Amino acid sequence: MSxxxxxxxxQLPVLGRVARWGTGPSAVSKETRRAGARVxxxxxxxxxxxxxxxxxxxxxxxxxxELIDVEGNPRSPISQGTLCPKGSATRQLVQQPGRxxxxxxxxxxxxxxxxxxxxxxxxxxxxxVIRAREEGWQHVDEQGRKVDRTMGFxxxxxxxxxxxxxxxxxxxxxxxxxxQIENQARI
Ligand code: SF4
Numbered sequence: 001m002s003x004x005x006x007x008x009x010x011q012l013p014v015l016g017r018v019a020r021w022g023t024g025p026s027a028v029s030k031e032t033r034r035a036g037a038r039v040x041x042x043x044x045x046x047x048x049x050x051x052x053x054x055x056x057x058x059x060x061x062x063x064x065x066e067l068i069d070v071e072g073n074p075r076s077p078i079s080q081g082t083l084c085p086k087g088s089a090t091r092q093l094v095q096q097p098g099r100x101x102x103x104x105x106x107x108x109x110x111x112x113x114x115x116x117x118x119x120x121x122x123x124x125x126x127x128x129v130i131r132a133r134e135e136g137w138q139h140v141d142e143q144g145r146k147v148d149r150t151m152g153f154x155x156x157x158x159x160x161x162x163x164x165x166x167x168x169x170x171x172x173x174x175x176x177x178x179x180q181i182e183n184q185a186r187i
Contacts, residue, residue: 042068046075049087050160052185054078056087067094093160129153133176154180 042061047070049056057076061069070090074081083090093099103121104113116124136152155173157166166183173181 046073048162049079049083049090050093050162051086051090052159056083057081058083058087058090067091129176137177148177149179150177151179153178155182157183157185159183159185 042063045060045062047058047060049058056079057073059071059073060067061071070088072079072081072083072087103116103118105116105121105124106113132152133150134152136150138147138149138151141147155169155178157169161169161183170181
C-alpha cells in the first residue's frame with residue numbers, strides 16, 4: 001500500500017490510532033496499559049538485587065516512602081529487565097509478615113527461643129569474639145612462619161548484605177585476625 005493510500009485510510013475514525021508499521025500505541029496491549037497505570041505516580045529508584053553475585057538490576061517503586069513493588073530493570077546491561085524467582089520476591093525481604101524484627105536467642109542446651117534486646121545481644125557477641133580470638137590466636141604456623149591470626153572464629157555473610165556492608169565486614173574481620181571470611185552469595 002502506498003504511503004498516500006495508507007494516510008487516507010487513517011483519516012477514517014476506526015483506523016485513526018493504527019500506526020503505519022503496527023508499532024507505537026497500536027502495538028500496546030491492554031495488559032501493558034494496566035501495568036503502566038499500576039506504577040503511575042510512584043517513585044522509581046534503580047537498585048541492584050541483593051541476593052546473589054549476578055547483580056541483576058531492579059527498579060524499586062515507592063509511594064510516600066512505602067515500598068510498593070520491585071521489578072527487573074530493563075536498563076541493566078546484566079539482566080535486561082529479568083529477575084529470577086528469588087529476585088522477583090525481593091519485596092518480601094521487607095514486607096514478609098513472618099519477618100523477624102527482634103533478636104532471637106536459644107541458649108546452649110535450651111529448647112526454646114527467647115527475645116533479647118539488641119544491646120544485650122551485641123555485648124554477648126563482643127564477649128564471645130574477644131574470648132575466641134584470644135583462645136585461638138596463632139603467632140606462627142606449623143613451620144614456624146609468622147602469621148599472627150586467629151582460627152577461633154570465621155565470618156559467613158548472608159546474601160542480602162550489600163557491597164558496602166561486605167566491604168566493612170571484610171575490613172573488620174581481617175583487622176581482628178580472621179582468615180576465613182566468606183559470603184553465602186559466593187558459595
Ligand atoms: S538472585 Fe536472581 S535476580 Fe537476584 S541477582 Fe541473583 S540471579 Fe539476579
